[in-house]
Amino acid sequence: MNSVDILVSNGTLLAMDQKNTRIRDGAVAIRGDQIISVGNASDFSGWRSSLQIDAQGGIIMPGLVNTHTHASMTCFRGLADDLPLTIWLNEHIFPAESKLNPEKVYCGALLACAEMILSGTTCFCDMYLFEDEVARAAKHAGMRAVVGEVLYDFPSPNYGPIEKGFAYTEMLIEKWKYDPLITIAVEPHSPYLCSPDLLGKAFRLAQSHDIPMIIHLSETESEVFKSRDQYGKTPVGHLADLGVLASNLLACHCVFLTDEDIALMRYFDVKVSHNPESNMKLASGIAPVPQMLKKGICVGLGTDGCASNNNLDIFLEMDTAAKLHKVNTLDPTVMDADTVLKMSTLEGAKALGLGDITGSLEPGKKADLIILDTHKPHLTPMYNPASHLVYAARGSDVRTSIINGKIVMENGRLLTFDLEKAMEDINRIADDIKGERSVI
Amino acid sequence: MNSVDILVSNGTLLAMDQKNTRIRDGAVAIRGDQIISVGNASDFSGWRSSLQIDAQGGIIMPGLVNTHTHASMTCFRGLADDLPLTIWLNEHIFPAESKLNPEKVYCGALLACAEMILSGTTCFCDMYLFEDEVARAAKHAGMRAVVGEVLYDFPSPNYGPIEKGFAYTEMLIEKWKYDPLITIAVEPHSPYLCSPDLLGKAFRLAQSHDIPMIIHLSETESEVFKSRDQYGKTPVGHLADLGVLASNLLACHCVFLTDEDIALMRYFDVKVSHNPESNMKLASGIAPVPQMLKKGICVGLGTDGCASNNNLDIFLEMDTAAKLHKVNTLDPTVMDADTVLKMSTLEGAKALGLGDITGSLEPGKKADLIILDTHKPHLTPMYNPASHLVYAARGSDVRTSIINGKIVMENGRLLTFDLEKAMEDINRIADDIKGERSVI
Numbered sequence: 001m002n003s004v005d006i007l008v009s010n011g012t013l014l015a016m017d018q019k020n021t022r023i024r025d026g027a028v029a030i031r032g033d034q035i036i037s038v039g040n041a042s043d044f045s046g047w048r049s050s051l052q053i054d055a056q057g058g059i060i061m062p063g064l065v066n067t068h069t070h071a072s073m074t075c076f077r078g079l080a081d082d083l084p085l086t087i088w089l090n091e092h093i094f095p096a097e098s099k100l101n102p103e104k105v106y107c108g109a110l111l112a113c114a115e116m117i118l119s120g121t122t123c124f125c126d127m128y129l130f131e132d133e134v135a136r137a138a139k140h141a142g143m144r145a146v147v148g149e150v151l152y153d154f155p156s157p158n159y160g161p162i163e164k165g166f167a168y169t170e171m172l173i174e175k176w177k178y179d180p181l182i183t184i185a186v187e188p189h190s191p192y193l194c195s196p197d198l199l200g201k202a203f204r205l206a207q208s209h210d211i212p213m214i215i216h217l218s219e220t221e222s223e224v225f226k227s228r229d230q231y232g233k234t235p236v237g238h239l240a241d242l243g244v245l246a247s248n249l250l251a252c253h254c255v256f257l258t259d260e261d262i263a264l265m266r267y268f269d270v271k272v273s274h275n276p277e278s279n280m281k282l283a284s285g286i287a288p289v290p291q292m293l294k295k296g297i298c299v300g301l302g303t304d305g306c307a308s309n310n311n312l313d314i315f316l317e318m319d320t321a322a323k324l325h326k327v328n329t330l331d332p333t334v335m336d337a338d339t340v341l342k343m344s345t346l347e348g349a350k351a352l353g354l355g356d357i358t359g360s361l362e363p364g365k366k367a368d369l370i371i372l373d374t375h376k377p378h379l380t381p382m383y384n385p386a387s388h389l390v391y392a393a394r395g396s397d398v399r400t401s402i403i404n405g406k407i408v409m410e411n412g413r414l415l416t417f418d419l420e421k422a423m424e425d426i427n428r429i430a431d432d433i434k435g436e437r438s439v440i
Numbered sequence: 441m442n443s444v445d446i447l448v449s450n451g452t453l454l455a456m457d458q459k460n461t462r463i464r465d466g467a468v469a470i471r472g473d474q475i476i477s478v479g480n481a482s483d484f485s486g487w488r489s490s491l492q493i494d495a496q497g498g499i500i501m502p503g504l505v506n507t508h509t510h511a512s513m514t515c516f517r518g519l520a521d522d523l524p525l526t527i528w529l530n531e532h533i534f535p536a537e538s539k540l541n542p543e544k545v546y547c548g549a550l551l552a553c554a555e556m557i558l559s560g561t562t563c564f565c566d567m568y569l570f571e572d573e574v575a576r577a578a579k580h581a582g583m584r585a586v587v588g589e590v591l592y593d594f595p596s597p598n599y600g601p602i603e604k605g606f607a608y609t610e611m612l613i614e615k616w617k618y619d620p621l622i623t624i625a626v627e628p629h630s631p632y633l634c635s636p637d638l639l640g641k642a643f644r645l646a647q648s649h650d651i652p653m654i655i656h657l658s659e660t661e662s663e664v665f666k667s668r669d670q671y672g673k674t675p676v677g678h679l680a681d682l683g684v685l686a687s688n689l690l691a692c693h694c695v696f697l698t699d700e701d702i703a704l705m706r707y708f709d710v711k712v713s714h715n716p717e718s719n720m721k722l723a724s725g726i727a728p729v730p731q732m733l734k735k736g737i738c739v740g741l742g743t744d745g746c747a748s749n750n751n752l753d754i755f756l757e758m759d760t761a762a763k764l765h766k767v768n769t770l771d772p773t774v775m776d777a778d779t780v781l782k783m784s785t786l787e788g789a790k791a792l793g794l795g796d797i798t799g800s801l802e803p804g805k806k807a808d809l810i811i812l813d814t815h816k817p818h819l820t821p822m823y824n825p826a827s828h829l830v831y832a833a834r835g836s837d838v839r840t841s842i843i844n845g846k847i848v849m850e851n852g853r854l855l856t857f858d859l860e861k862a863m864e865d866i867n868r869i870a871d872d873i874k875g876e877r878s879v880i
Contacts, residue, residue, distance in 0.1 A: 077820075078827035082762075082776035115817040280763035281831070283772040310831040311818045316756065320763075322522075323720035327764075332723040336522035377555040378751045378835075380517070380863045381870030387518035391721070391750040395818075396836035423820045430821030 002037075003048045005405065006030040009041045011055025011371060012385050015361040016062050016345040020338065022385070026060055030367040033180065033405035038361050053400060053407075055371045059385050062360050063122025063368040063401060064314040065348030067273035068214075068252040068302025070128045071137070072100075072108030074115070075429055077306040085220075085282060093307055096433050097129075100157055106133035107425040112312060113141030114419050118412070119313045119395020122368040122403045123359075125250070125273070125302070125352050127187045127214060129158045132172060135182045142408040142416040144368060146352045148172070148187030148214055151202060153195050162198060166205065173209055180404055183211065183354070185250075190216040191235045192223055196242050203244040212248050212353045215239075218261070219253035220284050236261035245270050250351055252302065253278075254292070255285040262288070266295045271351035274343070276321045278304030290325050290334045300348030301340075313395035314344050322390050337390040371400040442477075443488045445845065446470040449481045451495025451811060452825050455801040456502050456785040460778065462825070466500055470807040473620065473845035478801050493840065493847075495811045499825050502800050503562025503808040503841060504754040505788030507713035508654075508692040508742030510568045511577070512540075512548030514555070515869055517746040525660075525722060533747055536873050537569075540597055546573040547865040552752060553581035554859050558852070559753045559835020562808040562843045563799075565690070565713070565742070565792050567627045567654060569598045572612060575622045582848040582856040584808060586792045588612070588627030588654055591642060593635050602638060606645065613649055620844055623651065623794070625690075630656040631675045632663055636682050643684040652688050652793045655679075658701070659693035660724050676701035685710050690791055692742065693718075694732070695725040702728070706735045711791035714783070716761045718744030730765050730774045740788030741780075753835035754784050762830050777830040811840040 006029070013026025015038055027044050029037040037044070080092035105128065116124055123144035126134050131149040138145035149158065149172065151165045159168045169186055176182045186206040188194040194202070194215075206213035218224055218235045231238045236257065239245050245268035252273040257265075265272070274289050292299055301321060303312045318340045325335040349359025358368045372393060374380075379388050379397065401409040408416050446469070453466025455478055467484050469477040477484070520532035545568065556564055563584035566574050571589040578585035589598065589612065591605045599608045609626055616622040626646040628634040634642070634655075646653035658664055658675045671678045676697065679685050685708035692713040697705075705712070714729050732739055741761060743752045758780045765775040789799025798808045812833060814820075819828050819837065841849040848856050 074817075075821070077832060078823045081824075081827050081831060082773055084772060088772070111817055111820060118817060277759075277763060280767040281772065283766040283770050285770070286767060306832075310827065313818065313834070316759070316834075319717075319756070320760065323717060323760075324764075324767075326723040327720040327726060330723050330725070332524060332528070332721065333522055375863070377514075377551050377558060377859065377863065378753065380551060381515070381866050383518045383870065383874055384521075387521050387750065391521060392517060392746075394753070394756075394834045394836055396834055419817065423815070423817065426821050430823065434823055 001046055001048055004029040004031045004036055005049065006051045006053060006402070007044060007047060007049035008053045008055060008060055008369065008371065009044065011058045011060040013038070013361065014059060014061040014385060016342065017360040017362050028060060028361055028369060030402070030405050033366050035361060035363055035365050035367050037363055053371070056373070056375065058374045058399065059372040059389065061370060062345045062358065063370050063403065064120045064344045065300060065352065065359055066116060066121045066124040066303055066312065066314055067250065067300035067348045067351050068275055068304055069112070069124055069126055069312060070305030071112035071124065071126050071134055072105040072128050073305035073307045074111045075104055075108040075426060075433060077310050079307065079433065081310070098157065099433065100129055102130045102133045104429050105130040106137050107422065107429055109134040109137035110141060110417065110422050111426045112306070113137055113143050114414055114422055115312045117141065117143065117401050117409050117414060118398065119315065120370045120398035120401065121312065121314050122370065122401060123349065123352070123354065125214065129156060132175070135172065135176055139179065139181055140417055142181070142403050142406055144181050144358060144403055146183045146185050146212060148185035150187055150189050151198060152189045152193040153198060166201060169205065173211065185212040185214045187214045190223070191238050192226060199239070199242050199244050206248060212250055213244070214250045215252065217251035217254055218256045221256050224256045234258055234261055236264055240264050248353060253284070253287065255279055255287045257288055262292060262295055262297070266297050270297070272297055272299045273302040273351060274299050274321060275302045275304040276324050277317055278308040280324070282308050286324060286328045289321070290329060293339065298347055298350050299343055300351035301344045315389070315393050315395045318344050318390045337386040340390050341386055367402055367405040369402050370398050372397045373399040441486060441488055444469040444471045444476055445489065446491045446493060446842070447484060447487060447489035448493040448495060448500055448809065448811065449484065451498045451500040453478070453801065454499060454501040454825060456782065457800040457802050468500060468801055468809060470842070470845050473806055475801060475803055475805050475807050477803055493811070496813070496815065498814045498839065499812040499829065501810060502785045502798065503810045503843065504560045504784045505740060505792065505799055506556060506561045506564040506743055506752065506754055507690065507740035507788045507791050508715055508744055509552070509564055509566055509752060510745030511552035511564065511566050511574055512545040512568050513745035513747045514551045515544055515548040515866060515873060517750050519747065519873065521750070538597065539873065540569055542570045542573045544869050545570040546577050547862065547869055549574040549577035550581060550857065550862050551866045552746070553577055553583050554854055554862055555752045557581065557583065557841055557849050557854060558838065559755065560810045560838035560841065561752065561754050562810065562841060563789065563792070563794065565654065569596060572615070575612065575616055579619065579621055580857055582621070582843050582846055584621050584798060584843055586623045586625050586652060586794070588625035590627055590629050591638060592629045592633040593638060606641060609645065613651065625652040625654045627654045630663070631678050632666060639679070639682050639684055646688060652690055653684070654690045654692065657691035657694055658696045661696050664696045674698055674701055676704055680704050688793060693724070693727065695719055695727045697728055702732060702735055702737070706737050710737070712737055712739045713742040713791060714739050714761060715742045715744040716764050717757055718748040720764070722748050726764060726768045729761070730769060733779065738787055738790050739783055740791035741784045755829070755833050755835045758784050758830045777826040780830050781826055807842055807845040809842050810838050812837045813839040
């Protein structure tokens with residue numbers, strides 16, 4: 001008789017695999033950190049399981065993947081909005097960030113993990129300062145994460161000069177290389193804050209360890225203008241000239257792309273993180289995602305940091321992504337619910353180089369899954385679960401979350417750390433950040 | 441000593457009045473259906489109250505106003521998405537609507553009321569068929585509502601020929617005229633489905649009873665083309681020619697407007713319902729809301745029906761409205777959080793002709809208010825409550841709702857009707873609608 005650790009059943013199962021398997025009365029069997037089997041509930045009738053989880057008629061699906069965030073920026077959530085970019089950055093975000101230290105980064109990341117787990121995200125990709133703290137927070141929260149220290153040419157509040165940034169990154173790679181949850185990436189900030197020399201070194205470091213390289217790319221029109229001015233090329237063309245376009249490169253934002261940029265990215269199998277809410281809030285523009293998808297580029301969804309969104313709810317990001325491109329192209333058929341769901345699950349995992357690990361419910365993959373409670377007025381009736389997930393659900397509909405075979409949230413309650421303390425810590429940090437600011 | 445029925449205290453109070461009053465430790469005193477006083481918690485220290493409601497450090501604010509929906513379309517939530525407009529309408533929505541009857545309309549509206557109350561809406565404006573059922577459902581749920589039977593020139597599944605549509609509307613006006621929660625409006629569908637004669641009659645009926653007239657206006661570009669073809673005027677210009685532009689006219693959508701249209705609307709003080717998510721999902725376009733606001737036009741927010749959104753959560757609509765216009769104008773300062781919050785409260789109430797009744801917390805107004813629980817990771821820390829309400833909150837953060845002095849939801853639990861039964865009823869109706877469709 002088959003014996004497993006966890007059997008999840010009694011729900012509509014969306015496997016989000018290549019075949020887009022959907023099972024009305026589905027079940028998932030988990031042993032250790034792995035998915036052993038996925039199928040009809042009746043297939044498991046003779047199985048023994050240490051723990052049975054009843055999805056109560058809800059939706060069983062892979063955990064969501066957030067392909068781009070700066071988790072610790074939860075510290076700055078709502079600190080400044082509705083401002084011109086330069087005032088927002090120079091008068092609010094940069095001064096607040098100048099006071100960053102390992103404690104703030106750890107606490108901010110831990111709060112972000114709470115928010116992400118509670119809203120159905122099981123894996124995130126982070127770029128920030130003091131990233132060892134983000135890795136520690138993710139590990140403590142039980143989340144899967146790709147993290148990397150941001151690299152740029154000016155002195156960093158963490159590592160100082162760029163040489164030490166590379167040393168810090170190598171330390172991270174060494175420290176976390178056998179961790180089951182944490183993957184380290186090499187993360188040069190952007191072509192406009194990184195010299196060609198820095199970008200080349202970063203690329204070689206990523207290649208030598210076979211890990212992802214992650215970068216902000218073509219986020220604003222002025223970035224493209226400056227690149228053309230300085231290098232005679234678009235940011236994508238510039239990276240192509242440097243020889244750093246590759247299948248392990250994740251390019252975040254990609255709002256302004258020429259047809260040639262898209263062709264280059266496709267040719268080198270560059271991955272993309274689409275961040276529609278951040279691009280809208282900062283008035284950057286609308287990324288040509290339908291065109292990228294048409295060319296076969298792998299695109300995942302990201303929230304970006306909390307200072308420019310201002311939450312980490314991938315359900316809301318899916319809804320926005322689906323609707324934004326419809327109105328932008330005046331075509332109601334683009335970015336349909338299935339496409340957007342894939343972007344936030346399997347395609348997101350692939351974008352992070354974790355396509356064999358997570359992003360779908362398949363035997364052999366790590367057990368990263370969520371259960372949604374659909375017994376709610378705004379999810380009633382249910383003709384099509386994909387439609388509900390993209391257009392009607394909110395992160396607060398997620399009831400249970402399992403990451404790497406471990407239950408991290410059950411019935412809406414976080415199990416891996418003390419949420420009250422995490423919120424207290426952030427409130428104390430916020431008092432320090434705001435100083436004399438009024439809360440109203 | 442002052443004696444009241446309900447005293448709500450221990451929260452950050454946003455009055456949403458003309459002065460934009462915000463009180464860090466605020467309180468609201470309610471007697472009967474009215475707000476008696478709003479102020480600092482300390483002002484009420486000697487007051488006696490039958491019931492004390494502790495906001496537990498959350499946000500106390502007016503209930504949200506949804507200025508345009510078709511509540512009963514909850515029956516069709518997720519039935520069909522991502523389709524060209526004509527296929528969506530002709531092959532899915534119209535056939536489903538042809539099976540409408542009073543029971544479906546009542547049950548659909550009641551489920552919509554549950555969803556709206558649970559997500560912080562206390563007042564909605566409805567246009568559909570069998571509207572007496574919507575009024576009954578709203579009344580049963582304890583919601584404030586403006587409702588009106590949709591009028592058009594072809595035969596209606598409810599009233600048959602248009603003459604009977606007017607008779608039905610007059611019946612509604614008579615039946616509900618003394619109701620404290622329900623306001624009847626005259627609701628011709630649109631200039632493209634209503635003859636000039638119908639529009640004139642509708643306008644005179646609304647004027648004679650001093651009630652709102654509500655219409656879909658300039659929702660799609662093809663509507664504008666057809667109007668220019670048929671009448672040589674834009675839809676707004678056509679209505680101006682007919683003499684039906686007036687301060688009691690609420691025009692829904694208004695996606696395609698010329699400068700002259702905007703000037704006409706401002707001159708006649710026409711009110712507007714902005715429905716960004718529906719306009720995005722149906723790929724209609726983006727309404728020029730920043731321009732309308734600049735000219736001083738009163739604009740409220742609406743979700744539109746559940747078949748084109750697909751939820752009724754005004755918090756998500758606020759977030760979308762704030763971000764969409766930033767990216768559309770490439771200006772991050774337009775539609776700031778305060779502006780959008782006003783649109784979903786006081787301006788929304790004014791748009792419905794209820795500006796003296798609801799939409800703000802002020803002595804003399806009806807007691808329509810909500811309390812949000814902000815002790816959650818995604819609302820932590822709090823530098824600015826308006827920012828959180830627009831950019832980070834979700835409808836599920838609303839904990840308590842009071843409408844017309846009556847508690848309709850407490851700690852997330854609906855008090856006015858049996859939610860389980862309402863969901864059961866809709867699931868039964870959905871089984872009938874989908875027939876042989878698969879749920880997956």
